[in-house]
Amino acid sequence: MQSRVGSHGTLEEGGKDPIMKLANPARPLQLRLLQFLLLFLGVGIVFSFFSMYMIRYTGGPQNVVAMSEPIILPCVPEPSSLESWVKTPLSLSHKMNDSELFWRASFVPRINTYPFKRVPKIAFMFLTRGPLPMAPLWEKFFNGNEGLYSIYIHSLPLYQPDFPPSSVFFGKQIPSQMVEWGTMSMCDAERRLLANALLDISNEWFVLLSEACIPLYNFSIVYRYISRSRFSFMGVFDEDSPFGRGRYNANMAPEVNITEWRKGSQWFEINRKLAVDIVQDNIYYPKFERFCRPACYVDEHYFPTMLSIQSPQLLANRSLTWVDWSRGGAHPATFGKADITDKFFKRIFDGKTCIYNNQPSTLCFLFARKFAPSALDVLLEHSSEFFGF
Numbered sequence: 001m002q003s004r005v006g007s008h009g010t011l012e013e014g015g016k017d018p019i020m021k022l023a024n025p026a027r028p029l030q031l032r033l034l035q036f037l038l039l040f041l042g043v044g045i046v047f048s049f050f051s052m053y054m055i056r057y058t059g060g061p062q063n064v065v066a067m068s069e070p071i072i073l074p075c076v077p078e079p080s081s082l083e084s085w086v087k088t089p090l091s092l093s094h095k096m097n098d099s100e101l102f103w104r105a106s107f108v109p110r111i112n113t114y115p116f117k118r119v120p121k122i123a124f125m126f127l128t129r130g131p132l133p134m135a136p137l138w139e140k141f142f143n144g145n146e147g148l149y150s151i152y153i154h155s156l157p158l159y160q161p162d163f164p165p166s167s168v169f170f171g172k173q174i175p176s177q178m179v180e181w182g183t184m185s186m187c188d189a190e191r192r193l194l195a196n197a198l199l200d201i202s203n204e205w206f207v208l209l210s211e212a213c214i215p216l217y218n219f220s221i222v223y224r225y226i227s228r229s230r231f232s233f234m235g236v237f238d239e240d241s242p243f244g245r246g247r248y249n250a251n252m253a254p255e256v257n258i259t260e261w262r263k264g265s266q267w268f269e270i271n272r273k274l275a276v277d278i279v280q281d282n283i284y285y286p287k288f289e290r291f292c293r294p295a296c297y298v299d300e301h302y303f304p305t306m307l308s309i310q311s312p313q314l315l316a317n318r319s320l321t322w323v324d325w326s327r328g329g330a331h332p333a334t335f336g337k338a339d340i341t342d343k344f345f346k347r348i349f350d351g352k353t354c355i356y357n358n359q360p361s362t363l364c365f366l367f368a369r370k371f372a373p374s375a376l377d378v379l380l381e382h383s384s385e386f387f388g389f
């Protein structure tokens, strides 16, 4: 049969053999089947590529349902830019607790030249109970110096500030916690202020102030004095008295030896390096928390002692904030309306000398405390003659 087909193909066309009749139409059928299979395979391949492509944009099978609805492309994050790391945060609110915040605030660049134009700012950090009665005087002080300062306020958690949106203090409240005078919660609040301020890479100097503080010079003088100083202004004394070394507890050794124990004013100005050192400290903190409790006032000892051990060469060992202890007692004098006279400010400004960048200077204090709310009106009225702003 095979040979007949082979040799007499033409004869066999429409031949009698029923098998042959079937054999002939079988060839186009196989071909069509093959074509069909190839097409099927092709469609399959195209479809699988299409599926893989879709999966990349929809995130896989769990989103398949979404495909029957109008396809909404998920937000593709903007490519990272330096901007997001170096610009001043728009809002001071965040949801980090202290461990998270301090960790984030301790990030330090290891390359010392900034690949962008960085204008160093002074962070003014107000540690308050509630209201800021001297706010109008500070507003006048800050006016016209935008871009050279930042403001942070730590007040008691339940306090609701009522600054109008036009105020420089509007929205400057940081997430705060309870503070008790003379306890570690005070240092916690100061570290919280530093940590929040460190989140802005432009902040280079950090000044701690209270609601009873006022500025004694205009902004340009304050900025120049702080930015040109080779030292940070932390008051540091080794006082051999019941209120100095008398508060030392031997359990603090070996981290803190009695010869290293220091006392100083709580109201400091420090640079960014020292601010990071304070926020990241876990060597001295536990010792002070455990062994410096009233009548050891931890806010008068922790930072002065710690920084004097770690970085004595960076400290001016004096505070920039004038205060009057001459009346004695646990708290310094508070000044009200009746105290504010020319003579009063002469007392602050004149006759004092101090060391500034290793040179004698008569400009020693940039801020003063404590001032009662009643002093505000007269201070505002005479601010240009008293303070030059």
Ligand SMILES: *[C@@H]1O[C@H](CO)[C@@H](O)[C@H](O)[C@H]1NC(C)=O
Binding pocket: 097, 098, 099, 100
């Ligand atoms: C902050 O939150 C983390 C994670 O929940 C927790 O481990 C840590 O103890 C918290 N820190 C504080 C100070 O509450």
Ligand SMILES: *[C@@H]1O[C@H](CO)[C@@H](O)[C@H](O)[C@H]1NC(C)=O
Binding pocket: 253, 254, 257, 258, 259
């Ligand atoms: C404290 O320091 C002094 C001088 O640096 C040293 O003589 C003394 O042994 C130290 N004391 C302790 C307990 O480490």
Ligand SMILES: *[C@@H]1O[C@H](CO)[C@@H](O)[C@H](O)[C@H]1NC(C)=O
Binding pocket: 231, 308, 312, 313, 315, 316, 317
């Ligand atoms: C501050 O005191 C330390 C010693 O605690 C000293 O090393 C440093 O030079 C002093 N600072 C200035 C500006 O004199």
Ligand SMILES: *[C@@H]1O[C@H](CO)[C@@H](O)[C@H](O)[C@H]1NC(C)=O
Binding pocket: 218, 219, 220, 221, 387, 388, 389
């Ligand atoms: C700041 O005060 C100084 C001294 O009183 C004065 O020379 C300077 O012009 C004042 N600067 C501004 C911007 O008011």
